[in-house]
Amino acid sequence: MAIKHLRAAYAAQLQPGNPARLRLGEPLGEPGGDYEGLQKQMKRLFNSKPGKKYGRFSEDTGESPFSAWLKDYLEDRQSFASLTDRLFKQWQDLLTGSQEEHQGHLMVVHEALADSDVVYLLVLETDSALRFDGQQALDTTDVLSLSRLNLAVRIELDDWLSEQGSENYLTLVHARGTGEIGDHFIRLCGFTNLVDVEKETLTFLDAVEAFAKSSEPEKAGEVRNRAYEFCKEQHALGEPVEIEALSGYLDEDQPQRFKQFASETAEIPESGVLHPDHRKVKKLVRIAGSGGGMSVSFSSDLVNQAIYYDRDNDALTITKLPKALREQLQRYLEGREES
Template sequence: MPVLHSVIHKIDKKPDGNPAILHRSAGELVENQVRDELISQFNESYNAKPGKGWGFFHAESGAHPFSGWLSNYLAGTEDFMEFSNIAVEHLQKLMEESNLTVGGNVLFCHYRQGMTDYLIIALVQEAEAVVMTDGLTLQPIRRLDLDSIFLAARINLSEWKNNPASKQYVSYLKAKKGRRVTEYFRDFIGVQEGIDGPGETRTLLKAFSDFVESEDLGEESAREKTDTLVSYAMSKAKLGEPITLDELSEVLDDDQPKAFAEFVLGKDYGLSASIPPDKKTLNKFRRFTGRADGLSISFDQHLLGSKVEFDEAGGTLTLRKLPTQLTDQLKRASA
C-alpha cells in the first residue's frame, strides 16, 4: 500500500467559544515505517467501524469547494501541501461557525492500494499512554488515538475519475455523537448521501433468501451458502471494499457462477451492481435450523417477525407466505 503523500495539521479548539487556532505542518510526513504503520492502522480501524455512509460529491460551488481543490491537486495545478492547507483552513472556518466539535489532528493521506488511489481525511484525537524507557522507568506520552476516530472519510479517487456517475465513491463515518456532527463533516468534504449501505445489505440478504427458497435447497446446502455469503461479505467489509454481484454469484456456486446474479437481475430488487457491506446488518444474518421426529425447519433470521412468528410461551411457530411448491404438495395430500 504505497503512500504517495501525507500530512497532519492541527487545529486547537475548545468547547468554550474561543476561536480555533490552526497549526499548519511545515511539510509532508517523512517517508518511513512509522508513517506507513500509522496509515495501515488507520485503515484497519476505519474498516472496522460499523454504520458508514456512502455518497458522492455535490457539484462544486462556494458552499462546497472541496472537490474543486481536490481536482486541482490531481490535475497537478496545485501540489499536495497547497491542497491540504486550503482544505484545513476551510475546516477551521467551519469548526468556528458550527461550534459542534473540538479540534484535533487533521490527517490527509493519498495512497494507492492495488490499482486504486484513495484519499483519507480524518480528525484524530490524542490519548494518554505510558511507555517503558530503556532505564526501566515509566514515562507518560500522548499518542494518536486511532481506535476512537469518529470524523473521517475515504474517497475512492479512481472511481470518482473513471466512473463519475457513481454514487458511492466516498465513504464516511456516521458519528455516534449526533447527526449534526456527521453533517458538519460531510459539508466540509461536500458529499451527499448516495447509497444506503444498511438498506442495500438488507435487500441483498432478502434477495439471497428468495434465491435459496427458489432453488429448493436442502438444509445443509442452504446453510453452507449462507455461511459463504456472510464470509465473503465480511471479508469485503474488513478490506473496505464493496460487494459485487458477479463476484458473489461466482463464490456461491462454482458450477453455476451466474445463477445468483441472473436471479437478482431478473427480479425487481433495485440493487446496485456493487454494494457497500454493512457489518452490523451482516452480523444479524444467520439461519435457524432444527430437525426432530421427521420435521425439518430452516429459515433466515430476518424472516422472524414477518414470515415466521415465534410464540415462546406456547413453543410454536406460525409460518406465512409458504413456498408455492410446499403449498401445492399440501393441497394434493389433503385432496
C-alpha cells in the first residue's frame, strides 16, 4: 500500500440553522508513516463492515458533482488540492442545511495498490480520552476512533474508467443510525445503489446448496465448507465473489464444474460476480435458531452424527454434549435438588 495523496478536514454543525464550521488540513503527497498506519486500520474496518452496498456514480452531476471533479483530477485538469477544496466546501454546505448536529473529520485518500488505484472518502469519528495536562491535572481530549467507521466509500478507479469495467465500482459503508448525516454523505459521493445484496445472497446460497446436493454425499459438507471459507476470505479482503474463482476453489481438478452448474441452475449476473452477505452465507455451515427462551446453534456437519431431528415429533436429540454445557446442566440440577 502506498498513499499518493491524502487530505483531511474538520467539519462541525453544532447549531442547526447556522453555517457549519470547516477547518482544512494541508494536502499531503506520499505522507507515509503514521498516515499509512491510520489508513491501514481504516481499510481493516472498511473491509470487515457487514452490510456494505455496491453501485456506481449518479448521473446527476449537478446535485453530486464529485465524479466530475474526480475525473478532472485524474486527467490532470485540476490538482488534488483543488479537488478536495471543492469536496470539503460541498460537505460544509450540506452540513449547513442539516437539522442534525455533527462534528468529525472527512478524509480523502488516493491510494496506489499493486494492480490498481483506489480513492477513499472516510468520515472519521472520535473518542474521548483522559490525560494529565502540563499542571498534572486531569483533562479530557478527543482522539481518533480506531474501532468505528460508519460512513465511507471506496472508488475502484480502474473499474470506473475502463470501457469494459464493472458497473459496481463503488463500495459504500452506510451504517444504521447515521440518519440525515448519512444521507448527506451519500449525496456528497454521488452513490447510486445497483446491487440487490439480499437477492445475490439467496442466489449464492441456492447455487452452492444445489451443487452440494448434486455432489457425492460424502463430499457435500466439504463443498459447503469450502464455499463459506472462500466467501469469508473475500469479505476479509473487501472483495465480492467471482464465480469462476470460486469454481476453481471448490474443485481444483475440474475448475469449471461449479461455474457451468451455476450458469445452468441459477441467475448469475453477466459479470459473473456476486456480492453475498457473509453473515447469511454462514447458513451453509451452521444451523441456528432462537425463540421461546431458547437459542440453538451447531455445525451442519453434526446432523445425524451428534444431533438428530425427529420430524414427526418435532424433537431434537443432542448427544455428545459440549463439556461446558454438561457442567452447567449438572450444577443447575444439583442446585435444584438441594433447594
